[in-house]
Amino acid sequence: DQQVKQNSPSLSVQEGRISILNCDYTNSMFDYFLWYKKYPAEGPTFLISISSIKDKNEDGRFTVFLNKSAKHLSLHIVPSQPGDSAVYFCAASFSGYALNFGKGTSLLVTP
């Protein structure tokens, strides 16, 4: 059973606006969460991460929010740029064990 869920397969946002990608998880033991970005025909690249002891982590235009009580995290991209168009994977782990990935959300940023 999928322990990390990305329920929106796709999202379209206008350039300059905020993109919000959502992720839910079922395993309360997860203690580390990451977002990866993937372009076609390339491997995923690490974007941003957050430990379960925090509720927010920011890196430039990218911010990840963690709501442990709701078992929910989100990635905010502000402002969105056409180059952000990619598939975004949410991933989670506990105690350094191998990452569990969601199914991905395809983001399209339109000019």
Add this chain to the structure above:
Amino acid sequence: DVKVTQSSRYLVKRTGEKVFLECVQDMDHENMFWYRQDPGLGLRLIYFSYDVKMKEKGDIPEGYSVSREKKERFSLILESASTNQTSMYLCASSRYRGLAYGYTFGSGTRLTVV
């Protein structure tokens, strides 16, 4: 920069063939992983290794085996390829068992089994 190199970008094999997918990393990482990516299913873990000669099953190990004889190299083996193993295969490595640095992925091997 850490580099994870997968030997082939595209591969076409026949049903029943034994297939080797090779992955090499150049930064002395301890951990290496094999995932497959399929539309609508995301990335699913096949096998991983925390050290030389060590291997652990992931979520979908059936039909696969692995080999890690040297720290930098992690091979995925399809013992008898089947059409349902047509997929994008992604190798990854990480330095420590903890994930402070995340994974570094290779560019992937698109395998087609006919």
